[in-house]
Amino acid sequence: MTSLRERLGLRLPLVLAPMAGGVSTPALVAAVSEAGGLGSLGAAYLSPAEILKAGQEIRRQTARPWALNLFAPQEVRPVSGTQVTTALAELAPFHAELGLPAPGFSERPEPDFAEQLAAALSLRPAALSFTFGLLSAAQLAQVRAAGALAIGTATGVDEARALAAAGVDAVVVQGGAAGGHRGGWQHDELADTFALTRAVAQVVDLPLIAAGGLMTAGDVRSALDTGAELAQCGTAFLLADEAGTSAPYRAALAHGGETVLTRSFSGRPARGLKNAVTEGVQHPLPYPQQNALTRPMRTAAAQAGRAEFLSLWAGTGVGQVRPGPAPEVARALAGEG
Numbered sequence: 001m002t003s004l005r006e007r008l009g010l011r012l013p014l015v016l017a018p019m020a021g022g023v024s025t026p027a028l029v030a031a032v033s034e035a036g037g038l039g040s041l042g043a044a045y046l047s048p049a050e051i052l053k054a055g056q057e058i059r060r061q062t063a064r065p066w067a068l069n070l071f072a073p074q075e076v077r078p079v080s081g082t083q084v085t086t087a088l089a090e091l092a093p094f095h096a097e098l099g100l101p102a103p104g105f106s107e108r109p110e111p112d113f114a115e116q117l118a119a120a121l122s123l124r125p126a127a128l129s130f131t132f133g134l135l136s137a138a139q140l141a142q143v144r145a146a147g148a149l150a151i152g153t154a155t156g157v158d159e160a161r162a163l164a165a166a167g168v169d170a171v172v173v174q175g176g177a178a179g180g181h182r183g184g185w186q187h188d189e190l191a192d193t194f195a196l197t198r199a200v201a202q203v204v205d206l207p208l209i210a211a212g213g214l215m216t217a218g219d220v221r222s223a224l225d226t227g228a229e230l231a232q233c234g235t236a237f238l239l240a241d242e243a244g245t246s247a248p249y250r251a252a253l254a255h256g257g258e259t260v261l262t263r264s265f266s267g268r269p270a271r272g273l274k275n276a277v278t279e280g281v282q283h284p285l286p287y288p289q290q291n292a293l294t295r296p297m298r299t300a301a302a303q304a305g306r307a308e309f310l311s312l313w314a315g316t317g318v319g320q321v322r323p324g325p326a327p328e329v330a331r332a333l334a335g336e337g
């Protein structure tokens, strides 16, 4: 079987984790691909037009392979009036501190997945990765017809099996240390990255990409030794020059601290640095409603430089994150630094 690394034409056994919300800029994606890894654009929050623009920007900066990442379509669960009142009340003090009008609830729809996928595939990325669930057989066929590899995300052995049965080309195995959203949709094992990779390798005959807490060349080496073909790193790139990480987010990362799993910002569990919102919001709406609800607060907080109201996604390895140009970070992770 041709290795995933060969199929993707990668010089380094490294994937830049897709980081939606503006962190994985076209410049960061292109820099990692140019260095020989697989840059990935986190496009989940982008409209189809924004996806096209970002993809064209990547194309201008590199002819190397890169990946595009989307969130698998989610069932939107209805919420009661009481749930909304409680969620609004929890956010009200933060809005007041930021000088924003009181929070309001609107059923603003997320970007349409079919349209996002069509835009993504028209860019002919080398791979289309996804998280939060499965794609349908028709959607996977669409990915394949566009010449892209389909890569799903699993947080446990059963999810990896389900992705393999659905017919993906490779699986991202996300350990509990990972920064950002949990990609699971069944039971999240929150497992050690190496142990989970080993367990999945025993039951799934597909190329694996290990993710979660991989901050050094030694970590990447260990991930490859446990059965992964590639290592996917997110947190390690958060302070890269080319990353879209905002100034207050960068300052908070450099300061470090404890990470927590929280549903406070989006309604889905995600790992990030503890702050006023992770501590103060205890009754979030489900995803995607909570994500929409907290958007005005997050936007205003980034502008005002107030990290205590921002989602500060980071993995447990955050204490080891260093600034620098992305190609240097990539080469260091691959043991060439």
Ligand SMILES: Cc1cc2nc3c(=O)[nH]c(=O)nc-3n(C[C@H](O)[C@H](O)[C@H](O)COP(=O)(O)O)c2cc1C
Pocket: 017, 018, 019, 020, 021, 023, 042, 043, 044, 069, 130, 131, 153, 174, 177, 178, 179, 180, 181, 183, 211, 212, 213, 214, 232, 233, 234, 235, 236, 313, 314, 315, 316, 317
């Ligand atoms: C800021 C941030 C945003 C993320 N956004 C996404 C995303 O849009 N799609 C996705 O599949 N994974 C996303 N992740 C998770 C990564 O794919 C990956 O699992 C994680 O970064 C690996 O752990 P590490 O951060 O310890 O390296 C994100 C992670 C971070 C830190």
